[in-house]
Amino acid sequence: MQIVKENPNVVGLAVNVLKKGGLVVFPCETTYGIAADATNLKAVKKLNSYKKRPIGKPYSIAVSNIKMAEKYVSLNSTARNIYKEFLPGPITVVSYGKHEAPTTSRSGYLLPTLRRERNPSEAKNSSLQSASSRSRCFAKGDKLAKGIESETGTLGVRISSYLLVNQIVKILGFPITATSANASYMKRPYRVSDILDNISEKQKSLIDLIINAGELPHNEPSTVIDTTLDDPVILRQGKIKFKDKNEVFSGSEENTQNIAKELFQKYENYLGKRPIIFALIGEMGSGKTQFTKGLGKVLGIKEEIVSPTFNFVLEYKKLTHIDAWRLQKPEELNTLGFLKMIEDKNMVIAIEWADRVINEIKNQREHALVVWVKIKYGKRGNERLISWGVI
């Protein structure tokens, strides 16, 4: 691992490392990120073991301009508008990737084969085969490595406003992964030490180059907007807002946990000064316990976070998990020792069915930071809309 201070010559160095399949930690307008050549499967696998990511979780990529983006994603009018208005900048735009649809002019001969095999049982085979055939007719850098796009074929793209990143991508000629340099559910990295202090020796050995730009301004991670659905939805709310309220979209339990992590990290710096209360409101089965599981993960709690409905309160090291569902009167929250709990300024308190104890929570807003989180059922299956506010 090599650590160099940010300077004009570092671009060439980074490009060389990336070309060889190495991992580069770089500064940008949000947090420190970690880059791998997004078209190199080996490099992406290396990144996976560094990030300790579950298999199947996609990566966003950084490109240098809209033209380069269009090589990898199909942009609809919504996406195009966002690119025009906000990029380069701290926004990740999710579109459909082009992995399955090479243009006819380039690989027209592939299409009949694909068509013939289009029945569901063989779909997997066909995509494997087409991938291998495609690699023959694609120039290097045209095709992203497996695991970059999501399982549903969507892909997040960024164009960074941080000059260094853009230069690296431009010279490299193909996209790099744009993911934060911390391991999953670890501290947001604004300093190189934020990264190094929180990873194992083995993880350290996977990093080839660190470009150190000192402490970055504590900006939020990028806003992530998904343009593939009928209405564009926000997957992560950063500095740039698209709606008049804070609302993000969750498509799975894992997503909901991840959103909890993001929300915690937004307000993390209050800890120590005041405890943080996540007041959770949502119907049965909407994912309040899932949300708390995410808080547990980011707080490093190893035990399984389970529903506290029966027990009223489950206490972990830095997290107190309360369920107001079985309370018969709101005042009973205090009987459970709520007032005592918020004396601990380092405590994170998650309260399920907080709508049943609104006043009890509101009364404590001088002593605690209260984040109201509303989880609503979305249109289909596991879809949820999660909104929040601090009052």
Add this chain to the structure above:
Amino acid sequence: MKILAIDTSCDETAAAVTENTKIISNIIWSQASQHADFGGVMPSLAQRLHRERIDFVVNRALSTAHCSLSTDIDAIAVTIGPGLAIALEVGISKAKQLSQKYNRPIIPVNHIEGHLLSCFAQPRNYKLQIINYKFPMFGLVISGGNTQLIYIEKIGSYKVLAETVDDALGEALDKCARVLGLGYPGGAVLEKFARLGNAKKYVLPTPLVDDKIKNRFSYSGIKTAMFRLIEKEKPLTKEKICNLATSFQEVAFKHIENVLSYQLNHKQSLALRAQPLTINHFLLGGGVANNNLLRSKLRKLLKPYKITLHTPYSKKLCGDNAAMIGVCAYLKLKARNEKLRNYKNSDFLDRIPRMKF
């Protein structure tokens, strides 16, 4: 050996007197409250905190058993976890206070172990000596707060084979009853409605069917599916409620059966030696053990394996109670061949709200 047992793990304030595995008295507040000498029921958490009613319940357990702490009782058993910390505290401090006053040893008991061994409890007039089932066996504790499948090598030596990652089964049933408008806690009412329903009417997804190694339970997915289904079916008629209740129970129990079958088929991995592992007995405990449909499903599942299902002898023993704590304390002592005097020092006795095996 006569034991005064106390359990205040969550909702119920309970005390009992047991002699070996026989139950002499078994008092639970909800029942005790019907007696006029303690006024009406005051349903609030302050009441759930047991402080006001612990003395009454303990005295009642002693008087019903015609026992006195100074002459008849050999030891005190108390639940130290898992449960609600402030509730556990009440039982523990009461036990400590009595222990000091009457110079009696205190035996700490795990609430789940109490449920697990509740099948061994016998009525006071029971003629037989201790039931002598052959170990190892399997046990399943299913209640409002716990869902655990346990391998019992012998008493005191357990391995949790599967437990819930979100809701307990009893809690899921109660919540389902609530959204169907059947009140709370409605698990038992749900069962009644489910008897009248048609399970084929609605299909809910069975949880975690994709788990290769089935070592966990989860009820969050069917809660979500149920909520969406109910929204779609509104307004609910009685027929719909019955059908929905049936479908929910079916899938909730199917999940238990799937995990149990898997664990039975892989039981050999639990064997310490190369010999084949024979299991002939299965203990069922906890509030949901009262559900007749589940009992018959389990019996059917266990039959080909030549395993007998055992359930507590009364409904009262399934829900939270103190008699099971007394029986458990006795069985533990006996299994370890321990002397009561080892339990004289109670200073270090403390609650363990998230106690594990």
